[in-house]
Amino acid sequence: MAALGIAMGGGNWFSALALGVTLLKCLxxxxxxxxxxxxxxxxxAITHSLPVSQWYxxxxxxxxxxxxxxxxxxxxxxxxxxxxxxxxxxxxRNLNYSSSRTLLFQRFSVIFTDALFVYAVHECCKCIDxxxxxxxxxxxxKFILSVLLLWNFGLLIVDHIHxxxxxxxxxxxxxxxxxxxxxxxxxxxxxxxxxxxxKHIYLYVAPAYGVYLLRSYCxxxxxxxxxxxxxxxxxxxxxxxxxxxxxxSALSLGPFLALNQLPQVLSRLFPFKRxxxxxxxxxxxxxxxxALDKVLSIIGLELKxxxxxxxxxxxxTSGLVQQFQHTVLPSVTPLATLICxxxxxxxxxxxxxxxxxxxxxxxRCLILCALSSFLFGWHVHEKAILLAxxxxxxxxxxxxxxxxxxxxxxxxxxxxLFPLLFTAPELPTKILLxxxxxxxxxxxxxxxxxxxxxxxxxxxxxxxxxxxLLPVSLPKQGGRARTSRELPGRCTAFPA
Amino acid sequence: xxxxxxxxxxxxxxxxxxxxxxxxxxxxxxxxSLLCAYVAKFINPDWIALHTSRGYESQAHKLFMRTxxxxxxxxxxxxxxxxxxxxxxxxxxxxxxxNALCILLYPGxxxxxxxxxxxxxxxxxxxxxxxxxxxxxxxxxGSLAFCLAINYKQMELYHSLPFFCFLLGKCxxxxxxxxxxxxxxxxxxxxxxxxxxxWLPFCTEREQTxxxxxxxxxxxxxxxxxKVANIWCSFSIFLKIKEILPHxxxxxxxxxxxxxxxxxxxxxxxxxxxxxxxxxxxxxxALSFFLFSFQVHEKSILLVSLPVCLVLSEIPFMSTWFLxxxxxxxxPLLLKDxxxxxxxxxxxxxxxxxxxxxxxxxxxxxxxxxxxxFSLSVRKYLPxxxxxxRIIQYLFLISxxxxxxxxxxxxxxxxxxxxxxLFSVLVCFVSCLHFLFFLVYFNIxxxxxxxSGRNQKKIN
Numbered sequence: 001m002a003a004l005g006i007a008m009g010g011g012n013w014f015s016a017l018a019l020g021v022t023l024l025k026c027l028x029x030x031x032x033x034x035x036x037x038x039x040x041x042x043x044x045a046i047t048h049s050l051p052v053s054q055w056y057x058x059x060x061x062x063x064x065x066x067x068x069x070x071x072x073x074x075x076x077x078x079x080x081x082x083x084x085x086x087x088x089x090x091x092x093r094n095l096n097y098s099s100s101r102t103l104l105f106q107r108f109s110v111i112f113t114d115a116l117f118v119y120a121v122h123e124c125c126k127c128i129d130x131x132x133x134x135x136x137x138x139x140x141x142k143f144i145l146s147v148l149l150l151w152n153f154g155l156l157i158v159d160h161i162h163x164x165x166x167x168x169x170x171x172x173x174x175x176x177x178x179x180x181x182x183x184x185x186x187x188x189x190x191x192x193x194x195x196x197x198x199k200h201i202y203l204y205v206a207p208a209y210g211v212y213l214l215r216s217y218c219x220x221x222x223x224x225x226x227x228x229x230x231x232x233x234x235x236x237x238x239x240x241x242x243x244x245x246x247x248x249s250a251l252s253l254g255p256f257l258a259l260n261q262l263p264q265v266l267s268r269l270f271p272f273k274r275x276x277x278x279x280x281x282x283x284x285x286x287x288x289x290x291a292l293d294k295v296l297s298i299i300g301l302e303l304k305x306x307x308x309x310x311x312x313x314x315x316x317t318s319g320l321v322q323q324f325q326h327t328v329l330p331s332v333t334p335l336a337t338l339i340c341x342x343x344x345x346x347x348x349x350x351x352x353x354x355x356x357x358x359x360x361x362x363x364r365c366l367i368l369c370a371l372s373s374f375l376f377g378w379h380v381h382e383k384a385i386l387l388a389x390x391x392x393x394x395x396x397x398x399x400x401x402x403x404x405x406x407x408x409x410x411x412x413x414x415x416x417l418f419p420l421l422f423t424a425p426e427l428p429t430k431i432l433l434x435x436x437x438x439x440x441x442x443x444x445x446x447x448x449x450x451x452x453x454x455x456x457x458x459x460x461x462x463x464x465x466x467x468x469l470l471p472v473s474l475p476k477q478g479g480r481a482r483t484s485r486e487l488p489g490r491c492t493a494f495p496a
Numbered sequence: 497x498x499x500x501x502x503x504x505x506x507x508x509x510x511x512x513x514x515x516x517x518x519x520x521x522x523x524x525x526x527x528x529s530l531l532c533a534y535v536a537k538f539i540n541p542d543w544i545a546l547h548t549s550r551g552y553e554s555q556a557h558k559l560f561m562r563t564x565x566x567x568x569x570x571x572x573x574x575x576x577x578x579x580x581x582x583x584x585x586x587x588x589x590x591x592x593x594x595n596a597l598c599i600l601l602y603p604g605x606x607x608x609x610x611x612x613x614x615x616x617x618x619x620x621x622x623x624x625x626x627x628x629x630x631x632x633x634x635x636x637x638g639s640l641a642f643c644l645a646i647n648y649k650q651m652e653l654y655h656s657l658p659f660f661c662f663l664l665g666k667c668x669x670x671x672x673x674x675x676x677x678x679x680x681x682x683x684x685x686x687x688x689x690x691x692x693x694x695w696l697p698f699c700t701e702r703e704q705t706x707x708x709x710x711x712x713x714x715x716x717x718x719x720x721x722x723k724v725a726n727i728w729c730s731f732s733i734f735l736k737i738k739e740i741l742p743h744x745x746x747x748x749x750x751x752x753x754x755x756x757x758x759x760x761x762x763x764x765x766x767x768x769x770x771x772x773x774x775x776x777x778x779x780x781x782a783l784s785f786f787l788f789s790f791q792v793h794e795k796s797i798l799l800v801s802l803p804v805c806l807v808l809s810e811i812p813f814m815s816t817w818f819l820x821x822x823x824x825x826x827x828p829l830l831l832k833d834x835x836x837x838x839x840x841x842x843x844x845x846x847x848x849x850x851x852x853x854x855x856x857x858x859x860x861x862x863x864x865x866x867x868x869x870f871s872l873s874v875r876k877y878l879p880x881x882x883x884x885x886r887i888i889q890y891l892f893l894i895s896x897x898x899x900x901x902x903x904x905x906x907x908x909x910x911x912x913x914x915x916x917x918l919f920s921v922l923v924c925f926v927s928c929l930h931f932l933f934f935l936v937y938f939n940i941x942x943x944x945x946x947x948s949g950r951n952q953k954k955i956n
Contacts, residue, residue, distance in 0.1 A: 016848065020848075023845050026840075026841045424555045424556050424559045
């Protein structure tokens with residue numbers, strides 16, 4: 001009895017947090033799920049019932065396989081457990097099949113794979129130093145970070161209500177970040193390479209990884225003033241990194257290369273025919289661009305400057321996924337978005353190269369890459385904001401300025417996820433959870449840094465200030481997005 | 497979801513047509529439903545009109561109904577719990593918060609109110625306000641709140657005797673010739689006035705009042721209905737009392753058993769009124785009523801659970817154990833409503849919250865269980881009686897294992913053809929045994945509290 005008591009009340013708060021959120025996830029099992037549920041059921045069916053050569057060609061359902069091969073193998077592994085729950089879900093012809101056992105299996109698979117995310121958060125907590133913390137457990141940075149990551153509202157509603165498998169993928173990313181903090185660069189690189197072959201959306205942050213590893217790992221030493229020392233270049237390290245990436249890619253794409261299916265796979269992974277904006281606009285720059293185009297076209301029609309017959313019938317606000325032409329402003333091509341994204345990430349990448357500040361600098365660059373890609377990317381989902389929010393949590397418990405930015409980013413980012421859950425029964429759940437998370441994050445970070453107003457950003461000694469105001473998206477019935485402004489980070493390497 | 501009827505009926509019937517009440521709860525429930533019906537009409541008149549026929553349930557309407565429960569909870573029950581925990585003495589703020597969290601996490605109330613759909617939190621909240629008022633010496637407000645509770649659900653009468661005895665005891669202590677008598681008169685007036693106010697619309701015709709009373713106390717329905725963790729139901733496994741004994745005799749023996757089992761605690765409370773004794777007497781009284789009374793429903797265990805939640809900070813181990821058993825006793829009902837997953841999740845969450853907040857497994861010594869004076873008295877006759885806390889720990893382990901096994905069996909297996917109710921009966925029987933044990937335990941605490949009671953600072 002006493003042993004049980006020690007195990008229960010022994011102060012293992014991390015397990016308590018992880019268990020608590022797992023129980024909450026179990027309660028969310030019967031809630032609304034989106035078409036992503038059918039997507040993953042379909043992929044279970046495809047990978048289970050068909051041979052590998054058919055995986056990227058199968059098109060019975062509209063939800064074709066558009067994730068890289070590792071994810072397909074993951075679904076294949078899951079399907080072997082699925083057959084014990086309900087054999088019928090593995091039939092490719094059973095479109096929209098969602099028996100109670102299927103639902104139970106799929107939900108539990110998400111909850112189960114979140115174990116990797118929990119482990120990654122545990123590792124990230126080790127990278128936080130809690131020296132300036134108070135004595136109270138709930139005021140320690142490790143505790144606050146664990147809550148902000150494990151109980152993250154966005155991740156909860158996207159994974160466990162809307163239904164996706166982001167938990168373990170973010171676990172991989174956070175784990176690779178943690179490994180880089182712990183100076184285990186090879187493992188970090190390996191984990192990131194694996195992650196890329198699970199979900200290629202993480203290409204958004206690949207530049208940060210590439211530049212950081214090249215600059216801070218392959219060049220083993222710096223000159224006294226911090227700039228690059230060219231003769232410290234280590235070929236061994238470069239080659240080993242290259243080898244890791246090559247091996248992982250070979251493992252992933254090798255079978256499809258052998259089957260001569262690489263073009264097909266790539267076309268499935270990068271569906272540029274899907275259009276500039278997703279059905280629900282992500283609150284990024286192109287949403288503003290579209291809105292401006294619409295406004296101008298309306299004005300143009302009113303002032304009789306435009307010919308009504310020449311305007312394309314399909315409009316961007318109709319909620320469909322198609323390619324469109326803009327009416328007044330020049331149309332945007334994928335190449336244009338790529339160029340805009342590259343221009344946006346250039347300052348932070350330059351800073352990472354010329355004035356590296358260790359893992360923290362890398363993390364800032366990663367966040368900025370994620371944000372830039374979110375703002376200027378092609379066919380961005382609003383869920384992509386999580387790519388910036390979750391790593392930002394790591395920075396938020398470090399410095400007060402980062403905490404302020406994090407609060408703005410996370411609150412608006414989470415609010416922009418609201419349209420994902422549009423059903424009536426989920427309304428109280430999402431509002432309550434959002435309120436709880438926002439209240440907790442504000443109060444805990446405020447207590448940690450004791451700033452009077454979270455709008456003040458303290459000047460830091462290294463001089464890198466980031467001021468970000470993310471768009472606050474209104475309900476998608478109007479499809480309007482408000483102002484977004486991103487000022488590039490100021491580095492001391494550049495003249496003011 | 498059948499409660500949605502009430503809205504339409506109350507709304508459609510005029511004040512004079514009081515014969516058409518489908519309800520067997522007192523007037524305050526009716527007024528609450530009428531209020532909700534007005535709000536529903538404001539939002540969407542279809543919900544009221546269409547409910548003359550059964551079964552129609554749109555998602556928005558369901559959301560509305562569930563929200564009314566939440567609002568009632570937020571306005572009445574939750575503030576009472578928070579205020580109660582704030583008023584607890586001699587514990588740190590952190591423990592107060594943990595206490596409030598554990599009380600609010602009690603699975604039984606959450607599952608019945610939000611899963612099964614009822615408004616128990618209103619009547620329990622009012623009763624809690626009553627307990628608060630009376631403990632903090634705001635006797636009139638406390639008794640007013642309790643009258644509101646009784647007029648919301650007549651089952652709150654289970655708690656009425658302790659209130660009566662405690663207040664009477666207070667009056668006696670103040671002296672029946674002076675202040676005490678004044679207090680007695682004031683209390684009587686408050687109670688009568690609140691009852692009159694609630695029942696005014698029904699007092700127009702004598703027949704109406706009798707009809708409502710007959711609905712509130714359905715003595716014709718027999719000793720028990722369906723499966724409940726009651727003495728009578730468990731006894732009828734061995735001997736079918738319902739068929740053997742005549743009807744009026746059933747009422748008499750039920751009354752006698754109930755009365756006899758709660759008499760000692762109530763007499764003690766009248767003679768030595770204390771806040772602690774009051775709360776424990778609430779527990780034992782409500783438990784006596786639950787075990788021995790007439791026409792008890794499984795949900796009535798919530799009336800016992802509320803006082804047990806109030807003593808959670810004093811005897812955390814036994815209270816947690818009781819609250820787990822009380823949730824388990826409602827298993828057949830919850831399974832019917834397909835609430836298995838919420839049941840498991842909330843029970844685990846509650847258990848972990850209590851176990852970590854109160855370190856219950858370290859508090860199983862005799863003194864912690866408040867059995868010290870009892871075991872000292874027993875040791876005068878039986879010197880070897882030293883294993884009490886060990887025994888209780890083993891009993892707890894056996895109990896938890898039994899409950900988990902029974903839950904698994906009920907969920908996975910099918911009952912045999914000849915005994916289709918086997919599992920529910922087993923659940924009720926096991927729960928009944930637990931409740932008898934707890935009845936004895938709580939009575940022991942009350943009766944053997946005399947020595948420490950004299951030394952304690954008494955509430956004036």
